[in-house]
Each structure stands twice: as structure tokens, then as C-alpha cells.
Amino acid sequence: MKINVYLRSVIAFSLIATPALAQRPQPPQASAATKTSGPAPRRDISGHWLGPVSPRKEPPPPMTALGQQLFDATKPLQGPRAVPIAQTNDPLVTCNPEGFPRSALFETRGFAFEHVPRRTLQLLQYQRIWREIWTDGRPLPTNVGAPGKDARDPRYYGYSIGSWADDYTFVVTTTGFNEDAWADERGDPRSMDAKVEERYRRIDHDHLELSVTIDDPKIYTKPYFVMKQVYTWAPVQEFEEQLCIPSEALEYRETFRPAGTAK
Amino acid sequence: MRTRIVAFAFVITVTLTAAPGFAHHSDVAYDQAKRTTLKDAKVISYAWRNPHGIMVLDVKDETGEVVRWTLETGSPSSLMTDGWTKNSVVAGDVITVDANPARNGTKFGRMLRVTKADGTVLSWGERNRASQ
Numbered sequence: 001m002k003i004n005v006y007l008r009s010v011i012a013f014s015l016i017a018t019p020a021l022a023q024r025p026q027p028p029q030a031s032a033a034t035k036t037s038g039p040a041p042r043r044d045i046s047g048h049w050l051g052p053v054s055p056r057k058e059p060p061p062p063m064t065a066l067g068q069q070l071f072d073a074t075k076p077l078q079g080p081r082a083v084p085i086a087q088t089n090d091p092l093v094t095c096n097p098e099g100f101p102r103s104a105l106f107e108t109r110g111f112a113f114e115h116v117p118r119r120t121l122q123l124l125q126y127q128r129i130w131r132e133i134w135t136d137g138r139p140l141p142t143n144v145g146a147p148g149k150d151a152r153d154p155r156y157y158g159y160s161i162g163s164w165a166d167d168y169t170f171v172v173t174t175t176g177f178n179e180d181a182w183a184d185e186r187g188d189p190r191s192m193d194a195k196v197e198e199r200y201r202r203i204d205h206d207h208l209e210l211s212v213t214i215d216d217p218k219i220y221t222k223p224y225f226v227m228k229q230v231y232t233w234a235p236v237q238e239f240e241e242q243l244c245i246p247s248e249a250l251e252y253r254e255t256f257r258p259a260g261t262a263k
Numbered sequence: 264m265r266t267r268i269v270a271f272a273f274v275i276t277v278t279l280t281a282a283p284g285f286a287h288h289s290d291v292a293y294d295q296a297k298r299t300t301l302k303d304a305k306v307i308s309y310a311w312r313n314p315h316g317i318m319v320l321d322v323k324d325e326t327g328e329v330v331r332w333t334l335e336t337g338s339p340s341s342l343m344t345d346g347w348t349k350n351s352v353v354a355g356d357v358i359t360v361d362a363n364p365a366r367n368g369t370k371f372g373r374m375l376r377v378t379k380a381d382g383t384v385l386s387w388g389e390r391n392r393a394s395q
Binding site for chain 1: 289290291313314317338340367369371372
């Protein structure tokens with residue numbers, strides 16, 4: 001009985017600690033008012049949120065032949081297939097756009113939402129990128145990459161629409177991707193027609209849970225539930241300047257190239 | 264029994280909290296099982312920048328010859344998490360550095376910890392690396 005109590009405590013503590021300890025520590029100027037979380041406001045996820053560099057992800061489902069081909073061509077810096085920096089073809093190594101959904105799955109140390117008329121803006125600390133999430137009832141485009149003058153161009157961050165599933169859950173669906181970007185830092189691919197769902201659930205004032213699912217039949221044999229991660233309210237509602245600067249990134253790669261060569 | 268359970272709790276907790284928040288770039292070039300200590304290293308330059316900082320050091324080897332080492336450090340964001348500031352280490356400082364050395368024997372490494380002349384210790388991601 002005693003063991004069960006301890007084990008339950010261990011598991012409970014571990015589950016609570018995973019998201020909480022992955023966050024950045026509270027800056028010293030945090031006000032006491034932010035330390036006690038109040039109830040979640042209704043239909044509002046605005047504000048700055050903090051998270052880990054790389055949230056823990058589920059392994060992908062089996063890939064299609066095309067998906068496997070694209071996956072095999074990637075040489076990531078992260079994950080079980082990681083290579084030294086001189087050997088990678090990760091687009092991010094030269095500061096190419098991170099793209100979506102990678103921006104939701106990697107470098108998630110800071111982001112913010114602002115609700116404005118007809119849309120919600122997501123502001124990403126990494127590279128100071130923004131996403132427009134349309135909330136005016138428009139559908140997702142169905143002609144991305146199609147022939148014809150009215151077709152929409154594929155985009156690194158796709159086309160996004162959002163709506164409230166309930167008073168505390170904001171659901172974003174995105175499609176229409178430029179295929180140059182990876183789905184995540186491990187080199188998992190996604191096609192132009194992938195549909196990515198983000199579900200932001202405001203747990204309380206200080207905690208925002210994000211679940212991400214990729215539905216991409218061209219690449220994955222079934223929908224890929226990628227992750228569930230809890231983000232915390234930023235005590236200081238302000239971004240760092242976290243930029244990937246091409247000249248510095250190239251210098252970094254060239255400086256450490258000798259460290260990754262064969263003996 | 265209680266001690267074993269507490270130990271188990273610690274392992275589980277550290278394991279679950281280890282992965283996020285640390286690596287931005289690949290660590291495979293560095294031998295994480297090895298720890299090299301560079302004593303009385305003179306800081307030649309330190310670039311506090313993304314994606315990772317670059318710390319260049321001159322260190323005397325066992326024969327007294329000065330050897331140049333180049334270490335990768337965390338990004339400003341990750342180092343600030345561990346209490347660093349832009350001026351924590353500057354050119355001209357004499358410091359002792361623990362690092363994971365390059366697997367191929369070149370004088371490169373990944374900085375783990377700096378001990379300054381006044382005894383101040385600054386680490387990078389050691390909490391996250393605890394279970395590695």
C-alpha cells in the first residue's frame with residue numbers, strides 16, 4: 001500500500017514536472033500577481049507564452065512511399081538520425097524559414113497571440129514571424145498550387161483559419177504549404193496538402209495546452225498526433241530578440257565543421 | 264525500500280524533464296561520455312549569439328605549449344536560463360572550463376561549465392543533461 005502511494009506520487013509529480021520544468025525560470029522582475037493562476041478568461045488566449053525549445057513528440061505513423069522517400073532525403077541535426085552540422089541539409093541551418101508546423105514543434109520558447117477584428121495573430125519570438133489566423137468564417141483555400149491565374153501560392157506557413165470549439169479551446173487549421181520546409185526538426189516531411197490542426201486549450205490563466213495533429217495522406221498512412229505541450233504565461237509580457245542571422249549561422253557552421261569530420 | 268523509491272522518483276523526474284529545452288543543434292560531434300577540463304584558459308574571444316555561442320580559448324597543455332580550443336556554447340536564450348549574461352565571460356578572462364570534447368580528437372568541444380577566477384560557477388544545461 002505504501003509503495004502504491006509513493007509510486008502514485010512519483011508518477012503524478014513526474015507528469016506535472018515535465019512541462020513545468022521545461023519552461024524558462026521566472027525572471028526576477030516577475031510580479032507576485034502572476035505567480036498565482038486565476039481562472040481562464042473566456043475566448044481569450046492573447047498574451048505571451050513560454051515553452052521549451054523542442055516539445056516532446058510522438059513518433060510518426062508509418063509513412064507512404066513518397067513520405068519515406070522525402071524522409072530519407074533529410075539529414076537532420078536532431079533526433080535519432082542526427083548528423084554533425086557540416087553534413088546536415090536542415091534548411092534552418094542557414095536561417096531559411098522554419099515554416100509551419102515546425103514553428104509549433106520547434107523553437108517554441110516564446111510566442112504570443114493577439115485577437116483583432118476578423119483574425120487572430122500569432123507572433124513567434126523565433127525569427128520574429130507572425131501568422132494570420134482568419135476568424136471571419138472564410139474557408140481554407142482549395143486551389144493552392146493549382147494551375148490557373150486564381151490559384152494561391154504555396155506558403156512556408158500555409159493558410160490558417162481559426163474558431164472557438166468552446167469558450168476555452170481555440171482550434172486552428174492550416175494547409176497550403178511550401179514543401180521546402182520540414183514538418184519538424186527531425187526531418188519528418190509534410191506535403192502541400194497537409195492539414196494541420198492546432199488545439200489551444202486555456203487551462204487557466206497561466207497555462208495553455210497545445211495539441212497538434214497532422215492529417216497528410218500523401219505522407220502518412222494515418223493522421224499523426226504529434227504532441228501535447230503545456231505553455232506558461234510569461235511573467236514579463238515581452239519578447240526576447242531571438243534571431244537566426246545568416247552570416248552568423250554560416251560562421252557557426254564553418255567554425256565547427258572540423259569537429260564533425262571523420263577521424 | 265523508501266530510499267529506492269525516492270531514487271526511482273528522481274530518475275523518472277529527471278528523465279521526463281531532460282529532453283526539452285536544451286539542444287538546438289546537433290551534439291553528435293561531441294563525446295558526451297567524456298569531460299575535458301581546460302584549466303587556466305585565457306579567453307581570446309567569446310561571441311554571444313545565435314544559434315550557439317563561440318568561445319575561443321588558449322590553454323597550456325602538459326608540455327607548456329599553448330593550444331587553441333574552440334567551444335560551442337548555448338544560445339543567449341538558453342544561457343540566460345542558466346543565469347548567464349552577455350558579460351559573464353569576456354575576452355581576457357582566465358577561466359577553467361569543463362567541456363565534452365570532439366569525438367575526432369580535434370580541439371573543439373561543447374562547453375558544459377565555466378569556473379571563473381573568483382570561484383563563480385556558470386553552467387549550460389547541466390540540469391537537462393543530468394540523465395544523458
